[in-house]
Amino acid sequence: MSNEIETIKDPGLPAHVHRRADTDPKAAKKAERQVAILFLLSALGTVTLIGSYIFIPSDLFIFFPILGNTNAQQLFLGLGMAASLFFIGMGAIHWAKTLMPDEEVIIQRHEFRSPDEDREAFVATAKAGAAAAGLGRRSLIKRSLGLSLGLAGLSPLILLRDLGPLPKDELSKTSWKAGTRLITDPGDRPIRAEDLEVGAVAQTLPELPAGKERVLSDIGKDAVLLIRLRPQDFNLDAERLSWTHEGIIAFSKICSHMGCAVALYEQQTKHLLCPCHQSTFDVTRAAKVIFGPAARPLPQLAITVDSEGYLVAKQPFTEPVGPSFWERSS
């Protein structure tokens, strides 16, 4: 084209510069020895590996600077293995770099596009094939095939149905009922109000009826955190205040954001913090969210004491615990 700007000329591939090993047999011999030494180092590594496996006892710990107390067998197995592999690689590359030809080679590329006659022939063949099958004309076959393929594709979905039960109201239900005792986790002991000092926190679970085994899925919904403040610290409405007992307040420990255990309690500020995404809840204001991505307070469990003076739930949770889901109404 006439308006094309003239660019600087390509000087072409620079002339090849010989390495010393290409011209000097002594240098080549030296390179050969270096490669051999690298391969021998690898063999030494494998010997270290075998020796460590057989002779170093599994429970021997040795102190190394930086590494600290280290299991000697694992360490020397690893070092042996590392050397055994690494030096094979180094040897091969040193060999390639010093002794194998280092002259660059030029090959030509070809356009990927097929020649026009091939493309035309392909189109003709494809069309002829489609016409022979009558795909275009026999619409009854085409449609019924489409239907059957689509339906056949559904069958894996049907067959996977038994992966799990339907949720029903499982996400909204916990084991807490009116009168369920709070027991310590771990320890399984019922708790009296006086067991908790002001400022103390306890992780609790519901006492299960005799004969019922506790599984992890129960803990995932039932875990409750007890915190004792001075009654005057609370900033609650009358109903929520009536859910506390002598300054003891109970919250679901399962984060209302993504279900992690809200385990960090800061005594000074009376804040609960979830270590996963740092949602922060104010204990004095019924676990109101004061920072982070959680959108709802932790559900509060109404508590009182039974006739023997042990802490019990006054009623079940009034809302689902844990992260949100589509069927949740509030």
Added chain:
Amino acid sequence: MTARERIAGSVANYVDERTGAAAWMKKNLNKVFPDHWSFLLGEIALYSFVILLLSGTFLTFWFDPSQREVIYDGGYQPLSGLKMSAAYASTLHISFEVRGGLLMRQIHHWAALIFMAAIVVHLMRVYFTGAFRKPREFNWIIGVGLLTLGIVEGFLGYSLPDDLLSGTGIRIAEAIIQALPLVGSYLAFFAFGGAFPGEAFIPRIYTVHVLLLPGAFLALITVHLMLVWYQKHTQYPGPGRTEKNVVGYPLLPVYMAKAGGFFFIVFGVTAFLGAVASINPIWLYGPYTPGQISAGSQPDWYMGWLDGLVRMSPPIETHALGHTISWNILIPGLIVPGILFTGMALYPFIESWMTGDKREHHLLDRPRNAPNRTALGVMSLTFMLVALINGGNDIIATTFHLTINQIMWFSRVAIFVLPPLAFVITKRLCLSLQRADRDLVLHGRETGRLVMMPHGEFVEVHEPISPEKAWLLTQHEQQPALALEESDSRGVRRPGALKNKLRARLSRAHAVAVPKVTAEELKAIEHH
């Protein structure tokens, strides 16, 4: 003919008479591969995958993928007598009783981190040099697929030991599934076989981790490599290198020795890390129970940005008509990553639409010569980096004595401000570099030698650069922007004018450049 040659000859004859392989081998053993350190990044990913297959197979011989409750009575005293899943107990067994077991676990985990890191850096190399352009768009999409699968595979892998940290990660994954409108709680119950955590999950993700996903990896990697092979590798520009040729070393013997050797080096370095650098010491975390957690819970790095986005999300949920939508989970956990990865996968097509360039490209761009693309890449990386930083906000807070609130607010602002800023700065930097290239070609290299002129003026002596260097700095083509008229010759607005306007605008932004030195300019200056 020696005896050895005779044996080799008869074997080759046997195979060739049955497969006709000789013709294919003859052609392909002479295949040429261009040499550059950045072409090794994809190789590292490939070799790490092989290491993962080998070390992973070793681990399956002892790992028991079951959530059956057992009482621990193994060699690690602090956990003695504790209830735990068989998965966790068998991971402890591998770590403390199987000789070389801990080493293999650590090699497996390090290899996974290296695999992901190599994929990401390889992707950056391909992006910034424009290697994704026609005809390599398919391979780019396969690469994005491999990255995505890698994130999932890695997450499932570190979830398998069923320790307190990994169980917390699964809890978060469950919450994301559960947050899906309409089908969320159903999908969650199907995935976990009931309420979280249930007893089905570990065996199920084990099948996915050791069978389904590795199978998918093998298939995708095979296609990825076959395409590289068939389309021939791209090469960096330089003297003698054109769009029509490949300059490099032949497969046999140089490239084979180098690539084969490099596999052993990658394996050796990974084994070294496995030997000396402790990773994921699950015995310190304890078995998983939903009621407990450890402070400073962190995912592996390639999940960190996702966690960071979730952490910085504002607390928004919609409650209406008896239903709940958790925007605080859906936006950072699904919508934003979905947009990012879809945009990344489609980028080759977007760029070719912007520039109108439908030609084949085999010569790589120097990043400075594609300022818009480079700036967009740095912008995306900045976004990811801010998200990643926020993913470690608790660790950063305790390390640097800041509050989590400060870091979170910084991230919430920075995620919107810093990426565009990075775009502007990068684009200007690219143009400055182009200007510097231009100066270098026109006025030569500064020698640092000062000379006093007869009239007392001091000047620095410049030396002309080599013709090879001058060629490297001027070989790129500078495409003008697309000329897209808003209205046709008779002044009637064309259909899709708005789309055209956007396209013209993007095309102009893409074509911004400092004019490169022409032969005439160089001649003119030489006459001075």
